[in-house]
Amino acid sequence: MFEAPKIHIKKTKMEWFHDILCICLFVGILLYLAYMWPTLPDRIPIHYDLQEHADRWGSKWFILLLILLNVLIYLGFTFIRKYPHKFNYPSRLTKENAENFYRNANLTISWVKLETVIYFSVLGKNFIDSAANKSDFMNVYGFLVWICALVITVVYFLVQRRRIK
Incomplete structure (x- = not known):
């Protein structure tokens, strides 16, 4: 069985840009939460049904948990990026094309x-705005847009991967 070669792959400018943008989003949502914190009630809606009605309530600290979850997901993706040789590749992977x-x-x-x-x-901002009664919560279409974006991204890179010789 062929063992994938261990090669250190430097981050591209695009990857650095993505990381900087992610960090800006973290800082932005934390600053927005800090600004809005005094206006938030102690109990906020933390779950919505498909008709966008709140059906579960919790502490305003829930928003911090949502932001923490976002950071943990970011860190998880950042961690696994360091081990591309552990991913699943087609049998045509060789030492020559491994870097690609x-x-x-x-x-x-x-x-x-x-x-x-x-x-x-966006989800965190919507929770904050909804709790402060500034706007309605994001509907299910935001979720569908995100899922579509993920599917399109993965399909695009799978097509690109098929072109690697």
């Missing part, structure tokens, strides 16, 4: 990470 496969995998991770951080940041 790894770069493709890392770009896929970077895009999915960015899309996930954007979604969870």
